[in-house]
Amino acid sequence: MNIAVVGTGYVGLVTGTCFAETGNQVVCIDVNEDKVNRMKNGEVPIYEPGLELLFERNSRQKRLSFTTDLATGIQNADVIFLALPTPPGEDGSADLSYILGVAEELSHLITSYSVIIDKSTVPVGTADEVHKALAKNLDTNLFDVVSNPEFLREGVAVEDFLRPERVIIGTKSERAKKIMERLYKPFVRQGNPIYFMDERSAEMTKYAANSFLATKISFMNEIANLCEKVGANVDQVRIGIGSDSRIGKRFLFPGVGYGGSCFPKDVQALAKTAEVNEYDFQILNAVMDVNKRQKQVLVDKIVDYFGGDITGKTIAVWGLAFKPNTDDIREAPAIYIIEKLLALGAGVKVYDPEAMDNVKKIFGDKISFCSDQYEALIEADALAIVTEWSVFRTPSFSVIKQLLKSPVIFDGRNLYEVDFMREMGIHYESIGRSTT
Template sequence: MRIAVVGTGYVGLVSGACMAEFGHQVTCVDTNPDIVSRLSRGEPTIYEPGLDDLLQRNIKANRLSFTTELAGAVAEAQAVFIAVGTPSRRGDGHADLTYVFAAARDIALHARNGAVIITKSTVPVGTASRLRDLVAEVAPLKKLEVASNPEFLREGSAIQDFMHPDRVVVGTTSEEARQVLKEIYRPLHLRETPILFASCETAEVIKYAANAFLATKISFINEMADLCEKVGADVQDVAKGIGLDKRIGDKFLHPGPGYGGSCFPKDTLALLRTAEEAGVPLRLVSATVEVNTTRKQNMARRIIEACGGSVAGKTIAVLGLTFKPNTDDMRDSPALDIVPALQKAGAFIRAYDPVGMEHAAPLLPEIQFAEDPYSAMKDASAVVIITEWNEFRALDLTHVRRQLKEPVFVDLRNIYRSADMAAAGFRYVSIGRPQLPPVEVEAERTPASVHPLKSAAAE
C-alpha cells in the first residue's frame, strides 16, 4: 500500500519506518530540507535505539523515502497519516492543533479521491469531527475519509512497541477506512495482535485516558514513597507487593523524581482542559498533575538536605538529564526543575548524560558538561542520579568516593542497594527506603593528574 506520513518527529519517523518494514511504500514529509536530507541518507534526527538500521534497510529496499513536497507525496497515497506536533498551548494548557489543521488542509487539497486521512498525532476528543468538516470544506468534490489511529510508543523502545504492540486502536465509522487500516496493520493481525475498532471520539479518549492512568500510577507510587520514608517501610517492596496483584500490575510503579517527556505532562493537561469544557471534573487527574509538579520541585530540597542543608558554593555532580534513558528528549525532564533550583541555592552544576547534553545545553545554561560520569564527580560535594541510564548502574564505587569531596550519593531512581552503598561509606539518599548510616571507610583521593576511567581500566 502507498502511504504518506506528514511530520517526521518522533511519532512520524518511527511509524513511517515501521510501516515500511511491514512492506508498504512509505513517503515521509517534512518542511525542513536539512532534516529531509539527513533522513534520506539514513541518518536519524532523533535518538532511538535501532532506528538507524531500520531507516537504512528500508531506504535501500526503496520502501521508504523523504521529501519536502507534500503535494507529490500524498497525490497517490491511499492513506495519509498526520503526525505533527500538538504541544500544550501557552496560557490554558489546551493541545495546540495549529499544525494538525494546517496539514489536513494541505492534504485535502492534494490527496487523491478516496484517500483516508488518519490522525496519528495525539489530539483532543472531537478533533476528527472537526477535521472531517475542514476536509469537506477544502475539497467538496472529493470523497475523503477521516480516521483516528492514536500511537502508544514509548521513547527508547518505540520500534518494539510499534512492531509488537499490546493493541492497535482505530477510530472510524467508515467501512472504507476500516478496510484500509486493516490492510496497513495486516502483519500485526496475522500475529493475533488485538485491533480495536471504535468511533473516532472513543479512540481519541482512549489515548488520553491511557496516558492519564499511567501518569496516575507514577504519582501514586511517589506518594507511597513519601509515606514509606516516614514510617520506615521500603517502597520497592511495597511496589512489588501490590504489583503482583494482576488487577494492578507492576508497570509504572517505580518511584522517582516525577514523570516528564513528550506525552504525560501535556496530555494530562489537555485532558483536564477538555473535561472542564465538558463540565466534567477529573479530580484524580488534577491531583496527579499537582503531585507531579510538587514532586519535581521537592527533589532539589531533598538534595540540599543531603548536603547538610546548604549547597552554596558547592559543586554538585548530576548524572542523567533526559526525562528517561535511551532517548535524547529533554521535554519536561525533572532535570529542568532540579538543576535550576540547585543553581538558585548557590550550587555549581557539573553534569553528564550519554546522549542528552546537546539538547540540554540551551535549556540549562551556566552548567558545565563532563566527558564521562567520573569527570563530573571531580571534587563535587555530592553526586545525584536523575536519569537511570544503564551505564550508571555499575559505577566503580571506589573511584566515585575518590573523586568526591564528600561521600554524598543521592539516587533519585533507586538503582543501588542501600546496604551496599552504606557499606561503601556513602551517605546514601534514595526514594522511599530507609536510610542506613554509612560505614566508616578511609577513601583514597584520586590525584588530579590521573584520569579516573584510565585508573579503573588499569585495576
C-alpha cells in the same frame, strides 16, 4: 500501499520507517528543510534504539523517502498519516493549529480517495474538526478521517510498533476500516487484537491510557514520600502490591516525577477537556500537582543535607533525558532540578549517554558537560542520579568515593540497595527508603 507521513518527530519517523519495513512505499514530509536534507543523507535525527538499522535499509532500498513538499509527498498516497505536534497552550489545551493547517492544505491537493489518519495524540472531537477542514474544499466522497492513536514508548518504540499489544482504530467507515485492517495485518500475525471503535472513543482511549499510567506513578510517589515519614521501605511495598494481578507490577517505581512528550501534555489536555465540558476531574488535577512537587524532592534532600545553603557547592548529575534509551528532554525532571540547583547558587556538572546536545541548547555554558559519568564527579560535593540509564546501575563505587569530595549520593531512581550503600560507607538518600 503508498503511505504519506506528515511530520517526522518520534511518532512520524518510527511510523514511516516501520511501515516501509513491511514493504510499503513511504514518503515522510516535514517543513524543516535542514532536517529533511539530513534524512536524505542517511542521518537519523532522533535517538531511538533499533531505528537506525531499519531507516538505513529502507532508505537504501528506496521504500522510504523524504520531502518538504506536501503536494509531492501525498501525490500517490492511499493513506496519509498526520503525525504533527500538538503542544499544550498556556491553559493546558492541545494546540491543533498544525494538524488543522495541514488538513486545510490537503483539501486543495487530494484528487482521489485517501484515508486521513490522526496519529498525533489529539483531544476528543479532533477527527470531526479535521473532517470539517477537509470538507471545506473537498468532496466528502474523496476521504475518510480515522483516529489511530499511537502507543509507542520512547526507548522501545520500534519494538512497540512492530509488535503492538493492540491497535486502536476509530472509524465509522467500512471502506476505511478495510484499508486500515490490511495496513496493520502484518503487525498482528501473532494474534494481538485490532480494536475498531468510533473516532471519539479512540481519541479518549489514548488520553485515558496515559492519564491512568501517570496516576499510578504519582500515587506511588505519594506512597514513597509517606514511607519515608513512617519508616517503611517503598521497594518492599511496591513488590507487595505489584504481586496483585489487579494492580500489576509496572509503573510502580517511585522517583522524581514523570516527564517526556506524552504524560505531562496528555494529562493536561484531558483535564482541560473535562473543564471545557464542565466536569471536575479531581484525580487528574491531583496527579499534576503531585508530579510538580515530586520534581522538587531531590533538590530539597540536597539542600537539607548541606544545612540549607548550597551556594558554591558543585553537584554532579547523572542522567538528563526524561527516561533511559532516548535523547528526549521534554518535561525532563533533570531540567527542572538543574534550574533549581543553579538558582540556589550551586555549580552543576552533567553526563548523559544521549541527551547532552539537546541540554546544551538550554543551558549553554551555565553547566559543565562531561565526557563520561566519572568525569562529572571530579571535585563535586555530591552526586544526584536523575535518569536510570543502564550504565549507572553498576558503577565502580570505589571510584565514586575517590572522585567525590565526600561520598554523598542522592538517588532519584532507587538504583542501589540501601544496605550495600551503608556497607560502602556512602551517605545515600533515595526515594521512599531510609537514609544511610
